Amino acid sequence: MQTKTVTAAKRGTWVQRFGRAFKNDWQIYLLLLPAMVMVFIFCYLPLYGIQIAFKDYKAVLGITGSPWVGLKNFTDFFSAYYFKRLLANTFLLNLYNLLWSFPVPILLAILLNQFERERFKKFTQTIIYVPHFISTVVMAGMLYLFLSPTNGMVNHLITALGGESIYFMVEPGWFRTLFIATDIWQHAGWNTILYIATLTGIDPGLYEAATIDGASKLQKILHIEIPHLLPIAVMMLILNCGSLLASNTDKALLMQTSGNMATSDIIGVYVYTMGLGKAQFSYTTAIGLSINVINFATIMLVNWISRKLSNTSLF
């Protein structure tokens, strides 16, 4: 085994060191190559294209040929009359979603863990994971079918009880509720996996000791399970904070109708319709870049705060 030598002279020039490294590890580099190439094509090449946020991109001129306009695209966006609505819609949707959907998997995991019979536990788990595999298209399709004002089950129930049909998919007031409720219905079950895994890792001795001390189930939950789940939950929370201005474009695009635009118009959908639909490439790239930077700054900030407060952090 070669020992690492001390003097720079002995280590040789950059080229020599590269040559040595290559000889030892060429197979590693080979195994890494496909992944790095793929990531290069789909992640780094687009970064080159980000410069059009600072330009006035015209397809005929290409990326390098288009003229620089500095921060014009950004100032245009921040001063647009619809800017506040886009920002509010995006942020509020994510905030409410976080508030409502975040606790559910934790709660479910704790309750599920209380079952003594393994068979019922396994059976329940199988069932609650199923909706996660339904595609967003089918989920939206289910919404359109069940909530249809004329044919939908829900409105049949409402009219049978004497009410009037509600046009769920067209009224802005319903968009967020439906969006978040279906998120929970679809993914809360699957998201328990992380927490259940944590709970199964708890030392059974703790439970036994608690039982001997006469603890009730509720007390065990409060004093054993929740403290164990807290670090993981905080980490997931930090991760989620980093995407408070992100857009679940896939889902919002499907659920958006001309009627509910007031709440459903989020940044991601705007970028899609304006960028690809109306070819406003530079403008929407600037928007995307701003959001990216803000999200990054937020996650760094939240991480720092968490580290100062409780020593738990992602990095």
Add this chain to the structure above:
Amino acid sequence: MPTTKRKVQKSMGDKVFDICNMIFWIIFLIIIIYPLWLIIIASVSDPDAVIAGEVLLWPKDFSMMGYEAVFEHQELLRSYLNSIFYTLAGTALSVVVTLMAAYSLTRKFSGKAFVNMYFVFTMFFTGGLIPQFLMNRSLGLYDTVLLMIIINCVSVWNLMVARTYISTNIPDDLYEAAMIDGADHITYFVKVVLPLSGMIVAVLCVYYGVSRWNDYFTALVYIRDRAKLPLQTVLREILATLTTSTSSDSFFSAYADNIQGMTEAIRKAEVAKYCCIVVSTGPAVLLYVFMQKYFVKGVMIGSLKG
């Protein structure tokens, strides 16, 4: 001293808790299952009953009309085959590429810090939809089958999960032993790591596979040739748009020539939507149910360490 198994007496509080817990779960399971059950029974019911909201617990006036319409829908069937191909090819590629890189990241080598940064950086900064679109277009990938297979080939998140799995589950002793025997990295990877990676392979297959099968957006952005469309993108036109469009028109096309035919077609179209859902989601769900014992454990481990 032999320990005797005694049945511990449960306190009153615990008994109440257990009953409430059971009730909660029964309600929750009904909330999960009922919409899915409703779709299944509506798909085999008479269209009029479905539209009138009479289908509640059981199929009413059993009818396979909806399924007939689905299996006559050429574009839908072709997109189904497309999706199967894209998903299988794309997932196979993703899993192989990811595993190779994950293994590499468990070894020490010159430049490892750089490579780590290279991957992790992309988790924080992405070009975004438009730059990616422009670059892919300039590479000639627009409207190609190749793009559908290779796009987003590597998810750095999955890569990290796989790397952690390999580094914790395949002990270095095996590596040392193999090196002493004169094996090189590739041999070790193929002969030792891969056979022991069954669980992470299953997990990666599920993550990548489901993601590809359910994706409608990529083709919406990049594909113009309707013959190349995957299932979900076609389904979107049928299920998730309030206005009629090319694909939902197909359900009407056979009856377009007279009023009575039109009404008949509209009747069928509603039930056909339920059948579309069953046909597109059914296989995925069944596959999950049968395979779940293989990958759920892996997902648990992966999510903890990842």
